[in-house]
Amino acid sequence: MKFFVDTAEVEQIAELNALGMVDGVTTNPSLIVKSGRDIISVTREICSIVSGPVSAEVTATEAEAMIAEGRKLGEIADNIAVKVPLTWDGLKACKSLRDAGFMVNVTLCFSANQALLAAKAGASFISPFVGRLDDINLDGMALIEDIRIIFDNYGFQTEILAASIRTVNHVLDCARIGADVMTAPPAVIRSLANHPLTDKGLAAFLADIEKTGQKIL
Numbered sequence: 001m002k003f004f005v006d007t008a009e010v011e012q013i014a015e016l017n018a019l020g021m022v023d024g025v026t027t028n029p030s031l032i033v034k035s036g037r038d039i040i041s042v043t044r045e046i047c048s049i050v051s052g053p054v055s056a057e058v059t060a061t062e063a064e065a066m067i068a069e070g071r072k073l074g075e076i077a078d079n080i081a082v083k084v085p086l087t088w089d090g091l092k093a094c095k096s097l098r099d100a101g102f103m104v105n106v107t108l109c110f111s112a113n114q115a116l117l118a119a120k121a122g123a124s125f126i127s128p129f130v131g132r133l134d135d136i137n138l139d140g141m142a143l144i145e146d147i148r149i150i151f152d153n154y155g156f157q158t159e160i161l162a163a164s165i166r167t168v169n170h171v172l173d174c175a176r177i178g179a180d181v182m183t184a185p186p187a188v189i190r191s192l193a194n195h196p197l198t199d200k201g202l203a204a205f206l207a208d209i210e211k212t213g214q215k216i217l
């Protein structure tokens, strides 16, 4: 499973990228605002750090305007995936931008039928939002499962990019189901390393060796 990092914070992206943890980046208008940066300049900087797909989202809502914005974003770098919302206009923009050779990530997906439409419009990625479904007492992970079944049934090439990933268990479930990609905030990716038995075991090993006074260096 590929790991995308869901942030526009350049330092955090660079740190995780240096460890080989970043196969791509996703941003959205809220994350751009949170970074305090200009969308064009921060997106360009992210693309200079990461070689995998970097999603940059349009802010227009009408197809022609989305296409114009998408072309501008897509020209920032070869690894831009233009992000469009899963509306009828967004699907039109997806088809047009794909025909023009841009990668497209269709976002704000909350149903398997929406994902089916995005795949038929040629989306490179579909972004189902797991956490936001869980927030309203629906089963976000069931949506990932349904989309996996449907895409496999028909051989759609659109990659399932599980988004709105909030917990380590979300990550594990995505990997079990076979999501192609999961995107999570840096803190969630870092917390995958945590285990209390690792901490406990390490403390015991260090206490034992300390008693002998032995040093490796």
Ligand code: G3P
Pocket (backbone or CB within 6 Å): 006, 026, 027, 028, 129, 131, 132, 163, 164, 165, 166, 183
């Ligand atoms: O990038 C979109 C998505 O990952 C947002 O997550 O936590 O704001 O629902 P969240």
